[in-house]
Amino acid sequence: MSELISQSELERSKKEEKFVLLTAEQVRKDFAMFGMDIIFSGNTHFAYQELFEQLQGYIDTILNTDYEKLMSLLYQIDLRLCKTITTYF
Numbered sequence: 257m258s259e260l261i262s263q264s265e266l267e268r269s270k271k272e273e274k275f276v277l278l279t280a281e282q283v284r285k286d287f288a289m290f291g292m293d294i295i296f297s298g299n300t301h302f303a304y305q306e307l308f309e310q311l312q313g314y315i316d317t318i319l320n321t322d323y324e325k326l327m328s329l330l331y332q333i334d335l336r337l338c339k340t341i342t343t344y345f
Contacts, residue, residue: 276300283307286333
């Protein structure tokens, strides 16, 4: 499978305000579908840390209590389980 965007392009894009705002909104929508409220202040300089702290709590909880919900969430955000578990641990 070929990459849609190179690693260097991705790293550059992650710092662009528009990309950060779109990413935060998509994360908020995906998690909201499963009853998890993600709040984003709009501060693009600390967005990833802000989102990570909230997501970590939700993911820790459903990882230990609701495996089916976790699988549904991963499917919704289109993450492959093996890569996700390897990255998480």
